[in-house]
Amino acid sequence: MNRKGITRLVAEREITERLQGRLIRIMTVVTALVVAAGILVPSLIKSSSAPTRIGLVGSSAQALAPTLERTAAAAKTKVTVTKIPDDEAARADVLAGKLDVALIVGPSSARVEVKKSVNPTIRAVLQSSVDSVHVRQALAQAGLPVSKVPSALAPVAVTTVALKPPPPDQTARSVAAIAAALLMYVSLALYGTAVATGVAQEKTSRTAEVLLGAIRPSELLSGKVIGIGLTGLGQLTIAAAAGLIANALVHSTKIPGSVWVLIPTFLICFLAGFTLYAFAYAATGALVARQEEVQFVTMPIGLLLLVSYLLVYAVIGSPDATWVKVVSFFPPLTASLMPARIALGHVAPWELPLAALIMALSIWGMIRLASRVYANALIYSGARLSWKAAMQLSEAREPAPIRPYPS
Amino acid sequence: MKTGELQISDLHHRFGELVALDGVTFAVGGGEIVGLVGRNGAGKTTTMRSVMGIVHPDRGAVKWSGHDVGQADRLKFGYMPEERGLYPQMRLAEQIAYFARLHGFDAATAAGAARTWLDRLGLGGRTADKLVALSHGNQQRVQLAVALVHDPELLVLDEPFAGLDPEAVDSLSRVLFERAAAGTAVLFSSHQLELVERLCRRVVIVESGRVLADGTLAELRARFPAQLRVKVGAPPDWARRLEGAQIASVDDEGVLLTIDPGTDTQGILRAAQAAGPVEHFGFETAGLVDLYRHMVSA
Numbered sequence: 001m002n003r004k005g006i007t008r009l010v011a012e013r014e015i016t017e018r019l020q021g022r023l024i025r026i027m028t029v030v031t032a033l034v035v036a037a038g039i040l041v042p043s044l045i046k047s048s049s050a051p052t053r054i055g056l057v058g059s060s061a062q063a064l065a066p067t068l069e070r071t072a073a074a075a076k077t078k079v080t081v082t083k084i085p086d087d088e089a090a091r092a093d094v095l096a097g098k099l100d101v102a103l104i105v106g107p108s109s110a111r112v113e114v115k116k117s118v119n120p121t122i123r124a125v126l127q128s129s130v131d132s133v134h135v136r137q138a139l140a141q142a143g144l145p146v147s148k149v150p151s152a153l154a155p156v157a158v159t160t161v162a163l164k165p166p167p168p169d170q171t172a173r174s175v176a177a178i179a180a181a182l183l184m185y186v187s188l189a190l191y192g193t194a195v196a197t198g199v200a201q202e203k204t205s206r207t208a209e210v211l212l213g214a215i216r217p218s219e220l221l222s223g224k225v226i227g228i229g230l231t232g233l234g235q236l237t238i239a240a241a242a243g244l245i246a247n248a249l250v251h252s253t254k255i256p257g258s259v260w261v262l263i264p265t266f267l268i269c270f271l272a273g274f275t276l277y278a279f280a281y282a283a284t285g286a287l288v289a290r291q292e293e294v295q296f297v298t299m300p301i302g303l304l305l306l307v308s309y310l311l312v313y314a315v316i317g318s319p320d321a322t323w324v325k326v327v328s329f330f331p332p333l334t335a336s337l338m339p340a341r342i343a344l345g346h347v348a349p350w351e352l353p354l355a356a357l358i359m360a361l362s363i364w365g366m367i368r369l370a371s372r373v374y375a376n377a378l379i380y381s382g383a384r385l386s387w388k389a390a391m392q393l394s395e396a397r398e399p400a401p402i403r404p405y406p407s
Numbered sequence: 408m409k410t411g412e413l414q415i416s417d418l419h420h421r422f423g424e425l426v427a428l429d430g431v432t433f434a435v436g437g438g439e440i441v442g443l444v445g446r447n448g449a450g451k452t453t454t455m456r457s458v459m460g461i462v463h464p465d466r467g468a469v470k471w472s473g474h475d476v477g478q479a480d481r482l483k484f485g486y487m488p489e490e491r492g493l494y495p496q497m498r499l500a501e502q503i504a505y506f507a508r509l510h511g512f513d514a515a516t517a518a519g520a521a522r523t524w525l526d527r528l529g530l531g532g533r534t535a536d537k538l539v540a541l542s543h544g545n546q547q548r549v550q551l552a553v554a555l556v557h558d559p560e561l562l563v564l565d566e567p568f569a570g571l572d573p574e575a576v577d578s579l580s581r582v583l584f585e586r587a588a589a590g591t592a593v594l595f596s597s598h599q600l601e602l603v604e605r606l607c608r609r610v611v612i613v614e615s616g617r618v619l620a621d622g623t624l625a626e627l628r629a630r631f632p633a634q635l636r637v638k639v640g641a642p643p644d645w646a647r648r649l650e651g652a653q654i655a656s657v658d659d660e661g662v663l664l665t666i667d668p669g670t671d672t673q674g675i676l677r678a679a680q681a682a683g684p685v686e687h688f689g690f691e692t693a694g695l696v697d698l699y700r701h702m703v704s705a
């Protein structure tokens with residue numbers, strides 16, 4: 001059998017072992033459900049944003065109806081207007097939840113009655129409607145000819161010019177960036193820890209030594225990383241499919257074009273990030289003397305991953321800041337920050353190949369470093385090692401100085 | 408059928424300041440069972456790990472049939488490390504078949520070989536059990552099956568008898584004899600010297616990373632001074648002034664004398680008869696235990 005066949009066998013065993021576990025099936029279903037819920041729930045909440053029901057009490061208030069509807073339309077707020085004969089009936093409707101707001105207009109004042117509180121937009125709409133009718137009446141009483149009143153009150157057009165307009169789907173892009181970063185963080189930490197745990201298991205159960213009698217450390221290591229990586233990719237694909245199905249069910253939610261670009265980008269970044277982190281996790285897992293130490297020794301890597309996730313909020317806050325651009329090229333952060341920057345549409349074309357090159361070089365370096373630490377630490381049976389100590393173990397393998405035999 | 412020969416020459420290895428191997432040299436021929444004995448830390452495990460490519464010696468060579476051992480050769484080796492280890496959650500048949508496949512068997516052959524070995528070791532009814540569900544002794548059997556499943560040409564077994572009950576010891580001994588008869592070269596280490604004596608044609612004694620002795624039991628005995636047991640119906644004072652013989656021990660069974668080479672033993676017999684009635688007079692056959700003690704303490 002060729003050597004590739006061995007790495008493949010190791011990877012197959014990893015996948016089989018993982019698929020046999022109950023936890024992974026539960027995790028896959030839960031992740032898929034969470035993603036689907038993340039798409040379904042907001043759209044359900046959105047569709048329940050019903051118009052505000054306003055009751056107009058008495059003839060003065062009822063005369064406001066056309067003005068009120070126009071103002072509400074201008075404020076992009078949906079309202080329905082009902083005419084109510086008297087205060088008592090209006091109050092009863094508000095308390096019973098049939099009305100959201102009751103408006104009572106007197107000769108010199110107006111009152112808004114609500115159950116608990118009123119939405120500020122609605123309040124502004126009501127205020128402005130009452131004011132304009134009041135002004136109209138005042139002008140009429142002051143003797144201004146009725147024909148002049150509408151033109152005096154005609155609104156002056158105010159145009160807003162955005163100097164740096166955000167893309168039309170800004171919110172969707174930010175949400176996509178955060179979702180991608182969160183998914184990246186969770187999956188890298190999850191599968192990375194799985195690699196570290198698997199390595200530690202092989203070391204502490206001494207299976208590693210039996211394996212290393214037949215195959216090379218590099219074959220064992222890469223087979224494990226590939227096996228767990230593919231399992232993770234499979235889980236992510238199922239989650240992505242659940243998201244797409246959920247989206248198809250809720251036709252109202254539009255997926256912006258940038259998000260479609262994000263899916264392949266995310267998967268590529270996941271593969272690169274996973275490779276980088278998985279080898280670090282594997283070497284770290286080989287350092288332990290007992291299985292329980294895995295959590296402790298992998299903590300720094302977990303923290304780095306957490307930082308890379310939290311930095312995404314900084315990217316969203318100031319996507320054009322120089323420091324944001326610079327840190328997104330720092331390999332441990334690239335997998336989280338680049339998809340976010342792409343989602344936000346702030347990546348220049350030359351940046352991607354550069355990031356890919358830096359990432360590829362660091363993956364190469366990490367594989368070399370981690371393989372050495374891994375191979376040395378795996379058969380060391382003493383107390384927990386540090387990376388440095390594991391490196392020095394191999395220095396002890398350098399040829400010893402030739403000495404004369406003691407007689 | 409005679410398979411290849413393992414040649415270990417001049418292995419040197421240090422772990423930091425600790426000298427683990429200091430010129431270990433010996434060979435294991437096809438069909439031969441060689442016992443590697445020595446105290447803890449003498450270098451047995453490091454030697455075996457060097458053969459398996461787990462430790463890379465600083466200096467020296469490990470050769471198989473005349474060429475340096477490579478990864479392809481190791482696929483024909485079977486290994487049982489001192490600290491046993493297999494996947495606890497993996498089912499027996501799958502586990503043994505997996506190791507067979509790592510050694511180059513295709514899936515079907517590997518599955519067949521796994522079944523055969525489980526049957527042979529009395530675990531035929533437990534193929535679907537996870538390793539962790541087995542008793543310690545049965546886990547040892549699975550470990551042995553993993554070392555043997557791919558019909559290795561060389562078996563390297565580090566303390567294979569440790570922790571086995573007498574029945575399992577017999578069963579493992581039978582397997583080793585059988586493999587050797589089929590041409591497999593067998594190298595194993597043990598602290599159970601009487602076992603080594605029973606199983607091995609040849610013994611290698613290592614001490615402080617060096618080979619102290621290497622040979623058949625007869626060859627080793629030839630390097631050991633002869634011992635004569637004499638029981639006389641008299642106090643042992645008669646033996647104190649003998650030429651070319653020293654008292655090694657005195658007990659109810661008489662006097663044990665260490666005889667210098669070339670000593671006239673008939674003279675000793677006459678001295679004994681002069682002291683009183685001789686009830687017993689004969690050479691003691693040194694066991695491996697005596698040879699080992701003598702060599703390690705020398």
